[in-house]
Amino acid sequence: MTLTPATIREYDAQAADRETTDTATFGLGCFWGPDARFGAMDGVVRTRVGYAGGTKPDPSYHSLGDHTEVIQVDFDPDIVTYRDLVEDVFQQHDPQTQPRKTQYQNVVFASTATRRTAVDTVLAASGYTADGVETRLERLSRFYPAEDYHQKYRLRSASSFLSAFEEAGYTDEEIRESPIAAKLNGYVAGHDVDIEVDLPAPDQHASG
Structure with missing residues (x-):
């Protein structure tokens, strides 16, 4: 298939709905990069930054x-577990260091308790304990979505991809919550994605 407004709508309609997915939240510096990385991951259905x-x-x-x-x-969770995601998180940063600026920590x-046990297990496998790392381990009280221009930031640099969403009648909020937008955001950033859509090379679209 090629990327068309119909392809976008069909892909999103067939994606797992929120009743069958779980949600996880992480801080890993500037959120543009992790948004693209996680979006490309098998089993991740939707992403949003905030x-x-x-x-x-x-x-x-x-x-x-x-x-x-x-x-x-x-x-x-039938494809990727919370523990899998946590393992990837600790591969993306050094848990023994922490940026001084709270914004990027x-x-x-x-x-x-189940998720905290998963985190402790991942840390123990690398020889760490929760008390021995700088990474903040917290409960989530509330998530605030970031501004539209931050959502799917890499995808927004690919004008031909973005125009397909506009032709499909997608609002900014719908792009933020779109499963195929998450995959394409990762693709434009240079990550491998597993979707049955014919796509041009990322460097034909990405800028900056």
């Missing part, structure tokens, strides 16, 4: 307060 971990009500990019940039993923939000 702010969490602080106390300021209704944060924004230019008024962030004590919040951190985070990536939130909806995933199919590394955070794993584990809001249940």
